[in-house]
Amino acid sequence: MDRIKITGGNPMNGEMVISGAKNAALPLMITSLLTDKPLTLGNMPRLADVNTLNRILGNHGVNFSVQGKRKSSDSLFGETVAYDAKDIVDTTAPYEMVSRMRASFWVLAPLLARMGEAKVSLPGGCAIGTRPVDLHLSALKALGAQIELENGYVIAKAPQGGLTGGIIDFPMVSVGATHQALMAATLAKGQTVIKGAACEPEVTDVAECLVKMGAKIEGIGTPNLTIEGVDCLGGAQHNVVADRIETGTFIMSVAMAGGDVFLKGARADTLENAIEVICQTGAQIEVQDEGIRVVKTNSDIQAIDVITMPYPGFPTDLQAQFMALMVKAKGVSRIQETIFENRFMHVQELARLGAKIQLEGDTAIVTGVDSLHGAQVMATDLRASVSLAIAALVAEGETEISRIYHLDRGFENLEEKFRGVGVQIERVSE
Numbered sequence: 422m423d424r425i426k427i428t429g430g431n432p433m434n435g436e437m438v439i440s441g442a443k444n445a446a447l448p449l450m451i452t453s454l455l456t457d458k459p460l461t462l463g464n465m466p467r468l469a470d471v472n473t474l475n476r477i478l479g480n481h482g483v484n485f486s487v488q489g490k491r492k493s494s495d496s497l498f499g500e501t502v503a504y505d506a507k508d509i510v511d512t513t514a515p516y517e518m519v520s521r522m523r524a525s526f527w528v529l530a531p532l533l534a535r536m537g538e539a540k541v542s543l544p545g546g547c548a549i550g551t552r553p554v555d556l557h558l559s560a561l562k563a564l565g566a567q568i569e570l571e572n573g574y575v576i577a578k579a580p581q582g583g584l585t586g587g588i589i590d591f592p593m594v595s596v597g598a599t600h601q602a603l604m605a606a607t608l609a610k611g612q613t614v615i616k617g618a619a620c621e622p623e624v625t626d627v628a629e630c631l632v633k634m635g636a637k638i639e640g641i642g643t644p645n646l647t648i649e650g651v652d653c654l655g656g657a658q659h660n661v662v663a664d665r666i667e668t669g670t671f672i673m674s675v676a677m678a679g680g681d682v683f684l685k686g687a688r689a690d691t692l693e694n695a696i697e698v699i700c701q702t703g704a705q706i707e708v709q710d711e712g713i714r715v716v717k718t719n720s721d722i723q724a725i726d727v728i729t730m731p732y733p734g735f736p737t738d739l740q741a742q743f744m745a746l747m748v749k750a751k752g753v754s755r756i757q758e759t760i761f762e763n764r765f766m767h768v769q770e771l772a773r774l775g776a777k778i779q780l781e782g783d784t785a786i787v788t789g790v791d792s793l794h795g796a797q798v799m800a801t802d803l804r805a806s807v808s809l810a811i812a813a814l815v816a817e818g819e820t821e822i823s824r825i826y827h828l829d830r831g832f833e834n835l836e837e838k839f840r841g842v843g844v845q846i847e848r849v850s851e
């Protein structure tokens with residue numbers, strides 16, 4: 422199993438290119454199931470999760486091909502991949518595949534909407550809470566689907582003549598359930614109204630792609646979506662939105678290590694709350710046409726409190742990284758996690774580097790320390806693993822992070838990108 426070693430103490434200077442968002446790329450790939458025409462996705466990140474989903478889609482009969490040749494070092498604008506779901510050969514997504522990645526559960530809605538039936542294993546994914554799927558299922562039921570649970574599988578059937586439009590009223594915000602509701606509604610007969618929809622930029626990106634494919638959606642970017650179902654969707658070309666979580670992670674890395682870095686392709690408009698918070702910690706952030714410049718001088722890191730919230734609030738996917746930054750802050754910071762109930766597994770690993778963090782229910786109380794020291798630590802989930810890398814940037818000596826397959830699931834070329842701005846980092850393969 423690969424490990425990465427980081428030797429702390431170097432500032433970050435130069436340019437980092439922001440990849441396409443994993444959390445948009447995955448549902449965009451899944452929308453290809455809705456049409457028998459090709460969907461071409463540009464700015465695709467090269468990630469383990471994308472490869473996993475390629476295999477799952479392949480199992481349903483989707484052909485995909487990478488367009489053009491690219492050098493592996495050229496991470497600008499990602500890859501262009503054409504997905505062609507002309508013939509769906511299988512409407513079952515088996516346990517072995519879905520258990521590896523939660524987002525693959527989202528194939529349920531497009532298979533059901535286009536083929537009238539689907540059998541999909543209940544999902545796996547990062548162990549950051551119980552993560553139920555009740556909202557996904559109630560949304561599909563509101564469109565007329567019959568749903569049964571059998572031996573760990575969801576078996577969904579559309580009525581004769583297909584799904585019909587309806588009112589979906591989400592009692593809480595769910596990104597995954599919104600993706601499913603939206604995909605199903607595009608092919609349902611008549612009008613669907615989704616209330617309480619997630620407004621995350623990745624949902625907006627998917628909705629905009631669906632519109633290019635011929636879907637009729639109003640209210641994009643708001644909690645109220647109105648969809649007029651169409652008989653069929655066509656092909657389209659769409660570029661994946663820049664990854665706001667990678668962007669926030671790199672901003673916090675510079676805020677921690679110090680330096681001056683330009684994040685090329687970063688979209689500040691998808692990260693306003695987090696940018697405001699990070700500025701308050703003492704980093705300077707300049708929004709430019711082509712990206713974001715982050716400057717951090719030798720001044721102290723200020724302790725700031727945050728509460729994770731659905732978009733446009735502070736993202737749960739940046740909570741672990743922010744905690745790593747607060748570990749070196751002057752003073753005490755309170756970090757409250759309101760989205761997932763078990764998303765503090767990085768706390769004990771950060772403690773191995775010398776962090777002082779106390780947990781009280783859904784809140785972590787971080788007392789900043791003057792120095793951290795390198796240690797052996799273990800990645801526990803995707804975002805937690807990169808928080809350890811951020812702490813390692815300033816730890817004295819070497820930090821070795823094991824189980825980095827978590828990192829490879831969602832960060833494209835992290836070592837290359839870090840090394841390019843002066844971080845001493847190497848991957849050790851066994």
Ligand code: UD1
Nearest residue numbers: 444524552553554555556557594595596597598738760761
């Ligand atoms: C997506 C993101 C993930 C991010 C999360 C929240 C992808 C691939 N993943 O995950 O990175 O952390 O949004 O922004 O895009 N819930 C229910 N019932 C349901 C569904 C969800 O109670 O049927 C709850 C969950 O337990 C959780 C909250 O809703 O407490 C948010 O979950 P959700 O937005 O669905 O997250 P994901 O779509 O899994």
